[in-house]
Amino acid sequence: MDAVLQSLAEFIARHAGWAGLVLGVITLLESLVLIGAFIPATALLVMAGGLIAAGLLDPFQVIFWCVMGAVVGDAISFELGRRLGPRALRHPIFAGHRRKVARTRLFNRRYGAASIFIGRFFGPLRAFVPLVAGLLQMRRRTFQLANALSALIWVLAILAPGYFAARGLAELEALGEAHWTTIAAITIAGLIVVGLVCREILRRRARAMAEAISLAERRS
Structure with missing residues (x-):
């Protein structure tokens, strides 16, 4: 996984024109149920924030594609849940994720549409929240509104650490060794x-x- 992450990071750094689209696809894959845990989108977005601060990537392109990827990925998981229905939770494919699914169901029932916002930032449940929202037959309009707004906030929040870290390092270098x-x-x-x-x-x-x-x- 480290080798894949390094290869993707190098590709993004060298091909700025493709960076937004590549990050968008990776973000989409990370948002899909089950396979999302194997996709290093968060680490790549933090790195992309640093490249934006360095002037190597277009911030608007990166933000646009990443938000679109997050929205589409969650929408796919949601529609899959609506199509399968509650009985799908008994399928063997979820056998190793019973505890996560149980937590997510309680999470969705307790917080409703707010669970989409909260779940976006809660790693262990993030990939399951949209699926379970679909299984519980949440209204499409409610879900999609929460999905789009939370995706924008999530992308900006993940890009921010890398961006401000890179800006901070540049400012520290300008201050000189006396202040270190x-x-x-x-x-x-x-x-x-x-x-x-x-x-x-x-x-x-x-x-x-x-x-x-x-x-x-x-x-x-």
């Missing part, structure tokens, strides 16, 4: 704080999800 120690200390302290906050959020989310699943199992 102070900047490094502030950066490390900030990362520690962010890490602690993220860990606490993830712990609370995991605990709430586990309690919800346990309650659902007891009721069934």
Whole structure:
């Protein structure tokens, strides 16, 4: 996988004209149920953000194609869910994903259209949320509106770290070596704080999800 990721990154860096389309296809594949976990779209988008900051890629082209890829990928999974219906969850293909599917069903029932937004940023469930939304017969108009808006926000959020990291490095070089120690200390302290906050959020989310699943199992 690392070799494939490196090859794709090199291709994107060398062929700026094709970068947007290639990233769009990769984003589409990552949004598809089951196979999405094997596609390194997030890592490539972070890298693309850095290339945009360096002036090597057209930001509008990259954003357009990536948003389109994310929208189409989720739409395919959603329509597949609507066509298959709830009975499809008993299919052997989902045998190894029972827990994820159960979490996603609770997720969809609890948050409705908001689950499309939240699920887009929640890695373990991202590829299953549109499929389950289709299985639960969510209205197409509701889903597609949430799908398009969340795709735009997701793409910008994933591109941002690479973009600002590259801009920050360029600015640090301009400041000179005298400021490196102070900047490094502030950066490390900030990362520690962010890490602690993220860990606490993830712990609370995991605990709430586990309690919800346990309650659902007891009721069934």
